[in-house]
Amino acid sequence: MSRGQAPGKVLLVGEHAVVYGHPALAAAIPRQVTVEVEPAPAPALELPGGLSVPAELLQAAVELAREAGFEAGFRARVASEIPLGSGLGSSAALGVALARAFAPGCGPERAAALAMRLERVLHGAPSGVDPAACSQSGVIFFVRGEPPLVEPVRGGASLCILGSGIARGTRSTVLPLAERRRSDPRLDRALEKLGDLSRTARRLFEEGRLDPLGALFDEAHGLLRDPLGVSCPELESAVAALRSAGALGAKLTGAGGGGAAIGLARDQAHARELATRTGGFAVRIGSA
Ligand code: PMV
Secondary structure, three states, rough: EEEEEEEEEEEEOOOHHHHHOOOOEEEEEEEEEEEEEOOOOOEEOOOOOHHHOHHHHHHHHHHHHOOOOOOOEEEEEEEEEOOOOOOOHHHHHHHHHHHHHHHOOOOOHHHHHHHHHHHHHHHHHOOOHHHHHHHHEEEEEEOOOOOOOEEEEEEEEEEEEOOOOOOOOOOHHHHHHHHHOOEEEEEEEHHHHHHHHHHHHHHHHHHHOOHHHHHHHHHHHHHHHHOOOOOOOHHHOOOOOOOHOOOOOOEEEEOOOEEEEEEEEEEHHHHHHHHHOOEEEEEEEOOH
């Protein structure tokens, strides 16, 4: 039997912009997806809680296994500390964990490239930021490409993650935004601005300047809400709850339309305080 594991992720800044070639800042979170694989006569994927496996997901796992050099049939059992559809990278973490189980010892670039098989099935035309974040530990600066640019970012921070209570697929906001972009020139300007914010956020993060970083989270959320239109009432409530609990700044994370929000904390004790006040959970990203 072989085992693979990978963490979930949050997008700190630059979601959606990254689809159009602008940079994003993303971080692995200490919540794992684990896969145990054993040879079997026919391929089978067992999701947590007996969730049914769409045929195209199984097919993508078979192709991933083959590309990783695993020729036999398999039974892959999945356990997850990340709720599926929560916007915290469960599908990318599943892809990276499968890659590590089928190709033990593979490096982060190869694991991320293999995981793209699943991402393409589940997300259409993904930028690749999710598998890159889930295959690295810590925080990364990412620009899509063949191959993508993935640079480690120094430093650490504490966050409170608060779910919106709405599960959703990434496609549900990425495709409508692509459509609206054709007729609304403001959207390209907002996407470019988000890319600039990713560059600034990287510098502030590395310098440990949390107050301006919090203000930058607020600014990024403003653009994602309007004109990009990828927030929703439940995410607005989550962001407002994090702010009124005392977060230095808060924003939706990932595709939006549901999923989760993140609030920046001063330190881990503050993140735990925010978690107690809002019902979210505290995480440390990057270095301790
Ligand atoms: O799957 P999510 O919610 O983490 O969203 C991924 C980030 C997007 O920029 C919205 C999509 C992408 O492919 O980069």
